[in-house]
Amino acid sequence: MELLGLYNYWVFPVLLMTGLYAIMSRANLIKKLIGLSMFQAAVFLLYITMDKIEGGTAPILQAGNPEQLYSNPLPQVLILTAIVVGIATLALGLAIVVRISETYGTIEEDEIQGQDAE
Amino acid sequence: MSSLATHLPVLQVVVPLLTAPLVFMLRQHGLAWAATTAASLCAFAVAIELSTAARGGATLVYEVGAWPAPYGIELVVDAFSALLLLMVTGASVFALLIARRSLEAEIPEQRLHLFYAAWLLALAGLSGIVVAGDAFNIFVFMEISALATYVLVAGGPRRQALPAVFRYLVMGTIGATFYLIGVGLIYMMTGTLNIADMEMRIRDVSDLRPVLVAGGFITVGLALKAAVFPLHAWLPNAYTYAPNAVTVFIAACSTKVSLYVLLRFDFVVFQGNQAGHVAQFAMFMLPLAIFAIVIASILALREANLKRMLAYSSVAQIGYILFGAGLVSATGLTGGIAHMFNHALAKGALFLAVACLATSLSATAVSDLAGAARRMPFTMAAFVIAGLSLIGIPGTAGFIGKWFIVVAALEHGVAGALLILPVLAGSLIAVLYIWRVVESAYSSPAGDMATRQEAPLPMLATLWFVVLLNVYFGLQPSLPLDLARSAAARLLLP
Amino acid sequence: MVVIVFEIFLLTLLVITAVGIVRSRDLFSAVMLLGLFSLQIAVIFFILDAADVALTEAAVGAGVSTVLLLGALALTSDREARPKGRRLLALGVASITALILIYASFDQPRLGDPQAPVHQHVAPWYLEQTPKQIDVPNVVTAILASFRGYDTLGELFVIFTAGIGVLFLLADGSGRGARSQLPSAEAQGLRHHLIPRVVGALLVPFIVLFGLYVQFHGDFGPGGGFQAGALVSAGVILYALIEGEASALRVLSFRALAGMIAAGALLYTGVGLAGILRGSQFLDYSVLLADPIAGQHLGIILIELGVGLTVTGVLLTIFHAFAARAQKR
Numbered sequence: 030m031e032l033l034g035l036y037n038y039w040v041f042p043v044l045l046m047t048g049l050y051a052i053m054s055r056a057n058l059i060k061k062l063i064g065l066s067m068f069q070a071a072v073f074l075l076y077i078t079m080d081k082i083e084g085g086t087a088p089i090l091q092a093g094n095p096e097q098l099y100s101n102p103l104p105q106v107l108i109l110t111a112i113v114v115g116i117a118t119l120a121l122g123l124a125i126v127v128r129i130s131e132t133y134g135t136i137e138e139d140e141i142q143g144q145d146a147e
Numbered sequence: 148m149s150s151l152a153t154h155l156p157v158l159q160v161v162v163p164l165l166t167a168p169l170v171f172m173l174r175q176h177g178l179a180w181a182a183t184t185a186a187s188l189c190a191f192a193v194a195i196e197l198s199t200a201a202r203g204g205a206t207l208v209y210e211v212g213a214w215p216a217p218y219g220i221e222l223v224v225d226a227f228s229a230l231l232l233l234m235v236t237g238a239s240v241f242a243l244l245i246a247r248r249s250l251e252a253e254i255p256e257q258r259l260h261l262f263y264a265a266w267l268l269a270l271a272g273l274s275g276i277v278v279a280g281d282a283f284n285i286f287v288f289m290e291i292s293a294l295a296t297y298v299l300v301a302g303g304p305r306r307q308a309l310p311a312v313f314r315y316l317v318m319g320t321i322g323a324t325f326y327l328i329g330v331g332l333i334y335m336m337t338g339t340l341n342i343a344d345m346e347m348r349i350r351d352v353s354d355l356r357p358v359l360v361a362g363g364f365i366t367v368g369l370a371l372k373a374a375v376f377p378l379h380a381w382l383p384n385a386y387t388y389a390p391n392a393v394t395v396f397i398a399a400c401s402t403k404v405s406l407y408v409l410l411r412f413d414f415v416v417f418q419g420n421q422a423g424h425v426a427q428f429a430m431f432m433l434p435l436a437i438f439a440i441v442i443a444s445i446l447a448l449r450e451a452n453l454k455r456m457l458a459y460s461s462v463a464q465i466g467y468i469l470f471g472a473g474l475v476s477a478t479g480l481t482g483g484i485a486h487m488f489n490h491a492l493a494k495g496a497l498f499l500a501v502a503c504l505a506t507s508l509s510a511t512a513v514s515d516l517a518g519a520a521r522r523m524p525f526t527m528a529a530f531v532i533a534g535l536s537l538i539g540i541p542g543t544a545g546f547i548g549k550w551f552i553v554v555a556a557l558e559h560g561v562a563g564a565l566l567i568l569p570v571l572a573g574s575l576i577a578v579l580y581i582w583r584v585v586e587s588a589y590s591s592p593a594g595d596m597a598t599r600q601e602a603p604l605p606m607l608a609t610l611w612f613v614v615l616l617n618v619y620f621g622l623q624p625s626l627p628l629d630l631a632r633s634a635a636a637r638l639l640l641p
Numbered sequence: 642m643v644v645i646v647f648e649i650f651l652l653t654l655l656v657i658t659a660v661g662i663v664r665s666r667d668l669f670s671a672v673m674l675l676g677l678f679s680l681q682i683a684v685i686f687f688i689l690d691a692a693d694v695a696l697t698e699a700a701v702g703a704g705v706s707t708v709l710l711l712g713a714l715a716l717t718s719d720r721e722a723r724p725k726g727r728r729l730l731a732l733g734v735a736s737i738t739a740l741i742l743i744y745a746s747f748d749q750p751r752l753g754d755p756q757a758p759v760h761q762h763v764a765p766w767y768l769e770q771t772p773k774q775i776d777v778p779n780v781v782t783a784i785l786a787s788f789r790g791y792d793t794l795g796e797l798f799v800i801f802t803a804g805i806g807v808l809f810l811l812a813d814g815s816g817r818g819a820r821s822q823l824p825s826a827e828a829q830g831l832r833h834h835l836i837p838r839v840v841g842a843l844l845v846p847f848i849v850l851f852g853l854y855v856q857f858h859g860d861f862g863p864g865g866g867f868q869a870g871a872l873v874s875a876g877v878i879l880y881a882l883i884e885g886e887a888s889a890l891r892v893l894s895f896r897a898l899a900g901m902i903a904a905g906a907l908l909y910t911g912v913g914l915a916g917i918l919r920g921s922q923f924l925d926y927s928v929l930l931a932d933p934i935a936g937q938h939l940g941i942i943l944i945e946l947g948v949g950l951t952v953t954g955v956l957l958t959i960f961h962a963f964a965a966r967a968q969k970r
Contacts, residue, residue: 033645034751040652042742045328046735047659052317053731057721059668059713063675065320066706067659070682072324073698075331077691082760083753087692088780089862090772098755100690101764102780104334106789107283108694109781110796111327113867114290116701116709117803118320120959121294123713124810125301125313127966130717132306137722141310150920157923164798165910168903171805211791212916213925218766220791261809268802275795287795291802298806328742335749338762348762360745 037078044071056138058126062119069115076104076111152196156209156222156278159193159232160288162186163271167264176259180247183263187239187270194232201229202629208280216280217341223280227484227634230627231277231400231407234491238399239270241495244609246392249502253304253390262302269295269396273404282330283340285408286323289372292404293319296397303388311384318371318381322405325368332361333416345416353417362417362424366409366431373405375469376439379462386458391502394454398461399495403487406465410472410484414638418475425475432473437569439466444576448583451512453504456580457497460537463573464490470570471552474563479555480635481628486548488627489536492620493545496533496613500526503602503610519588523601527588529614534581536617539574543621547628549574645752648688655681668719669711676707692863693781696855700871705956708878712963774927775937777860785865786941790924794909796867797948801906804955811962812895841883848876856949860938866945870952877953878960886964895961898954905951912943 471483926940
């Protein structure tokens with residue numbers, strides 16, 4: 030049971046590194062961005078796992094129930110910001126990919142490098 | 148007005164931030180440039196005011212929203228941050244002074260207002276990182292500056308700018324995310340995000356594994372953003388294909404801001420709290436620094452493209468800064484921090500010269516510069532002086548930091564003396580690669596290169612002003628040195 | 642106990658989905674799987690008591706990013722070429738980093754541990770002070786909008802920067818985009834398909850209405866400006882898909898969207914400066930009105946409105962910029 034409580038912290042690096050593997054091993058630029066999204070989402074899991082408290086509930090205060098335990102609201106606030114950062118990066122990255130595709134006619138990294146080497 | 152003075156730390160960020168949406172709505176590009184420059188000048192004035200206070204030994208603390216730290220977000224301006232603010236805002240002002248003419252050829256007129264809005268956001272983001280006293284807030288402003296910088300680099304006139312900026316975006320995001328993981332792990336073990344509070348609370352948990360791993364993630368993530376060798380792969384092409392004015396701006400300050408966060412975290416949060424951190428830091432940083440100095444200098448020597456040559460030289464100069472920091476002594480840190488400022492001056496001047504050269508030459512290769520000195524004598528003369536400053540000739544700004552670094556290494560006896568050999572080798576190679584440019588430019592001209600066609604006067608004046616600053620701070624180094632000394636003293640505080 | 646088992650099941654499913662995304666050579670299915678990945682992780686966030694984050698991740702991860710990725714696929718190619726080399730290096734780096742993080746996990750507090758440092762220091766203060774100083778039930782909103790309002794200002798400018806960047810890269814900069822062009826087949830949307838038209842027409846008003854509810858109800862339940870912006874834009878995007886680009890631009894033109902983007906950013910910063918002008922610190926809402934708690938309420942409503950305006954403006958501008966690019970081809 031003690032170890033099961035760490036399961037989230039094991040899934041987090043696995044997801045993180047699945048994302049990094051996609052970024053490093055794939056030449057397709059959109060696939061790289063998909064990997065980058067997963068890479069960022071894994072970090073959301075790290076933070077949100079921290080907020081949980083046994084017997085707690087979402088940090089929306091209930092009037093007339095002073096004994097209620099609440100989960101930690103701070104990591105949630107941070108991750109709301111991080112999600113926005115993620116979508117902003119994705120949007121900008123995709124815009125660059127669209128321009129690359131129009132200029133080079135491909136979105137495979139090795140083919141782009143091949144064209145510039147000529 | 149005394150009340151306004153207390154708000155300076157936040158105004159440093161808010162002035163460019165507030166101007167960005169205004170510039171976005173101004174569709175007329177001349178007005179957009181004027182508003183951007185005015186906001187930069189205002190930010191520069193704020194930075195000068197703050198550095199005067201910091202030189203007097205004051206540390207300004209600002210609680211945003213009037214919430215006390217560590218519950219609210221705190222801004223902190225001390226000597227180290229003041230020095231960085233001078234660099235960031237100064238680089239923005241000087242780059243903008245040449246940007247008007249320089250960007251005309253590079254960016255379509257109807258997109259310029261978007262470009263200037265991105266410029267202001269980059270400025271606000273970098274300033275925001277420097278003044279932040281909160282680890283997560285640093286991440287937020289790091290992302291503003293990063294996204295805005297991607298836009299600026301993507302404005303480059305050649306198509307290679309696009310793959311270059313894509314790589315920059317991917318590596319920059321990985322770096323920032325590593326930093327975020329490190330901050331998360333520290334938060335998990337200390338329950339706080341405020342850096343000063345972390346310093347206190349990390350003592351009880353400093354030997355636990357998550358904190359050790361957090362140190363690694365923060366260092367690697369920021370090293371990636373600071374283009375520390377061997378994580379510099381994004382830098383050469385990003386600097387090369389960015390518009391010339393943008394290269395001036397980001398080459399002078401953006402990697403140094405990441406280095407600043409790196410040093411603050413390593414020295415303030417980890418150093419002195421973790422057993423053996425000093426040795427670990429030195430063992431990790433010194434080899435990287437030496438490799439950076441030697442290998443990047445050699446790469447610069449072999450590089451045919453002028454801008455990319457200077458970009459590799461930047462990777463080498465980051466090595467010098469890390470070398471000074473890696474010695475973990477007052478003299479070494481003073482040298483490293485002073486070198487941040489002085490290298491910003493030297494490299495800023497060199498890229499300004501490149502921007503001036505580009506107004507009348509189409510050449511980007513060093514070998515194509517033949518006759519450039521005949522065609523643009525004032526620009527090339529400025530390039531030579533800035534080059535001397537980059538090499539570190541006494542009497543120029545570039546000398547000061549390197550001198551302190553050498554003295555600090557010699558404090559370590561024979562081992563230190565051996566360590567400075569690669570440092571000196573790096574400077575010798577710098578002589579060679581600057582000489583290549585000079586030799587080519589002063590050789591006899593081919594074709595129409597003999598006719599005089601200088602850069603426009605405002606650009607030339609800006610270039611010469613920065614070049615003279617290199618000489619001024621070489622002879623009168625007290626401003627950067629005072630700030631660097633108190634910054635080093637603060638970092639080494641147990 | 643049941644919750645833990647369920648969570649472990651979902652996390653395992655998440656890993657399987659992630660591997661599926663990497664292995665899939667068809668980018669279209671990779672994008673769809675990524676949307677599914679976001680939905681799964683949103684459910685996990687909900688189980689972990691993070692209702693606001695779950696709502697946002699569902700709207701952004703499964704909604705907005707899927708739309709953007711599909712838009713980009715339409716403009717590029719949806720097949721991935723066979724990758725060459727570099728796999729071993731990638732596998733090595735990824736495995737070592739993952740092992741380091743798993744090594745770190747053994748000193749970490751286990752899930753839900755009430756003794757964990759994160760539950761001791763700053764967090765209890767927020768839970769205790771929110772009713773006294775801000776008096777909104779949703780503590781997440783209180784921290785987001787007031788205690789750490791400066792972060793949220795930064796967040797707004799992150800999305801603002803992305804909007805400027807996409808416009809700079811994709812639009813012609815005149816701010817007119819596709820308005821002057823004749824509607825092509827794509828621009829006419831799904832006008833000739835009966836079922837999506839009828840269902841969509843029914844859904845759009847409800848989505849927008851729900852977005853507005855989330856905007857103004859964020860103090861009490863999960864929600865706020867960002868989620869509202871994402872929902873309203875989803876509604877308008879759906880409208881654009883059904884009725885065509887041009888009809889959506891008639892409702893909210895490029896110029897109007899640009900106005901929203903700038904107005905939201907100026908509103909947030911302006912509220913911050915009002916704090917200084919009223920003699921306190923930047924972003925101190927307590928001084929906006931005579932009663933500090935009323936001032937906090939006013940400040941939170943205004944800045945959430947600013948966030949909502951900018952986010953809606955940016956997301957729709959990005960969508961239209963991608964769509965306009967498609968019409969040019």
